[in-house]
Amino acid sequence: MSKALALVSGGLDSLLAARVIMEQGIEVMGVCFVMSFASRDIEGFKQNVHKNACSAKIPLKIFDISEEFLRILENPRHGYGANLNPCIDCKILMLTHAKAMMAALKADFIVTGEVLGERPMSQRRDALNTITKGADLAGYLLRPLSAKVLDPTIPEQEGMVDRSRLHDITGRGRSRQFELAEKYGITKYFTPAGGCLLTDPGFTRRMKDLMRHGGLDPDAVKLLKHGRHFRIDAGTRVVVGRDEADNENILSTGKEMDVIVRLKEIAGPYVLLRGNTSISNIKKAASLCVSHSKSKNMASEKCEYWTAEGNERDLEAAPMIRTEIEKYRI
Ligand code: SF4
Numbered sequence: 001m002s003k004a005l006a007l008v009s010g011g012l013d014s015l016l017a018a019r020v021i022m023e024q025g026i027e028v029m030g031v032c033f034v035m036s037f038a039s040r041d042i043e044g045f046k047q048n049v050h051k052n053a054c055s056a057k058i059p060l061k062i063f064d065i066s067e068e069f070l071r072i073l074e075n076p077r078h079g080y081g082a083n084l085n086p087c088i089d090c091k092i093l094m095l096t097h098a099k100a101m102m103a104a105l106k107a108d109f110i111v112t113g114e115v116l117g118e119r120p121m122s123q124r125r126d127a128l129n130t131i132t133k134g135a136d137l138a139g140y141l142l143r144p145l146s147a148k149v150l151d152p153t154i155p156e157q158e159g160m161v162d163r164s165r166l167h168d169i170t171g172r173g174r175s176r177q178f179e180l181a182e183k184y185g186i187t188k189y190f191t192p193a194g195g196c197l198l199t200d201p202g203f204t205r206r207m208k209d210l211m212r213h214g215g216l217d218p219d220a221v222k223l224l225k226h227g228r229h230f231r232i233d234a235g236t237r238v239v240v241g242r243d244e245a246d247n248e249n250i251l252s253t254g255k256e257m258d259v260i261v262r263l264k265e266i267a268g269p270y271v272l273l274r275g276n277t278s279i280s281n282i283k284k285a286a287s288l289c290v291s292h293s294k295s296k297n298m299a300s301e302k303c304e305y306w307t308a309e310g311n312e313r314d315l316e317a318a319p320m321i322r323t324e325i326e327k328y329r330i
Helices: 012-022 042-055 066-073 087-102 125-134 175-184 201-212 218-224 244-253 279-291 322-328
Strands: 003-007 027-034 060-064 109-111 228-233 236-240 259-263 271-274 301-307 312-317
Touching: 003 012, 003 087, 012 027, 012 109, 012 175, 027 042, 027 087, 042 060, 066 087, 066 218, 087 109, 087 125, 201 218, 201 228, 218 244, 228 279, 228 322, 236 244, 236 279, 244 271, 259 279, 271 279, 279 301, 279 312, 279 322
Parallel strands: 003 027, 003 109, 027 060
Antiparallel strands: 228 236, 236 271, 259 271, 259 301, 301 312
C-alpha cells in the first residue's frame, strides 16, 4: 500500500488535501509542525489541531519547531509577507522536516493543502515552485486541491495517485472547498484568517521592537503574547496586564531579574518591568499601573513591587499622563 505524509495545519485546505488522497486508498499520516507564533495559547492550539484532524479521521503527530523557526525569523531568505510572516521560509522549514521523516515512516510522497493563487505571498505559482525546490522535494510534493493545474508529480506519473480524481481549485474563493468539506463531513477546522500571530499587525509591531533591541528568545516571545507593551528606554520593556489571563501570564513568565508591580489596596493590573530596573523605571512602571486601573483619575495610588527573589517594597505613584503613555507605547 502506498503511503503519504500530509502536512496538517488544522485549517480546511490541509484536512481536505489529506482526505482527497485517503479516498484513493492511500495510507496518510498527518504531521503538524507547531511553532510558538501559531497561537497565543500553544497547548490549546495543539489540542484543537488534534480535534480537527481526529474529526476528519486523519491520524496526526505534532512536532514543535519553535527554536528553529526563531532562527529563520530574523533574516528569512525569501522575505516577509504583509507583516512579519516569512511564509515561504516557514513552509520550506516544515517540508524539510517532513522530507526527513519520509524514510523512517516509509512514506512515498508528501501532501499539502496549498491552493494556487489563494495567498499572495506563498501560493503564487513561482512561490510554490520555490517552496518545492527549497525543501528539495521536486516530484514528491503533491498539492491535491490544485494538482490538475500544476505539473504532474512522480506519484501521479507512476500511477500511485489517480490524477483524474484530484482537483483544479485556484484563487481565493472557498466554495469548492466548502463543497468538499460537506462531501467528507468535515465540520471542525480553523478559519483561514485565524492563527499565526506573525500576520497580526499589533503583534508584528511588538516583535519588530523586540528584534530591534535584541533578546529574541522563546521566553521573550511568550511575554509578547499578552498585555499592553511599552518601551520606556532602549533596554527596558514594561508589560501591563489587561485581564486575569494577562496577569497570570506576567506572573508565570517573569524572570529572576524582572520586577512586578501592582496596586497595594485595590485590584488592578500586574505590571512587569524587564531590563533596567532602576528606581526611576520602577516608578514609571507603577505610574503605568495606576494609569490602567480604576485609579487613573486619582492624584496617586499606593502600589507595591517585588522581584522574583521576593523583596517587596511599597511606593506611591501618580498616573502617567496620556502623551507620555503614547510616547512609550509599542
Ligand atoms: S502564516 Fe505563519 S504559520 Fe503560516 S506559513 Fe506564514 S509564517 Fe508560517
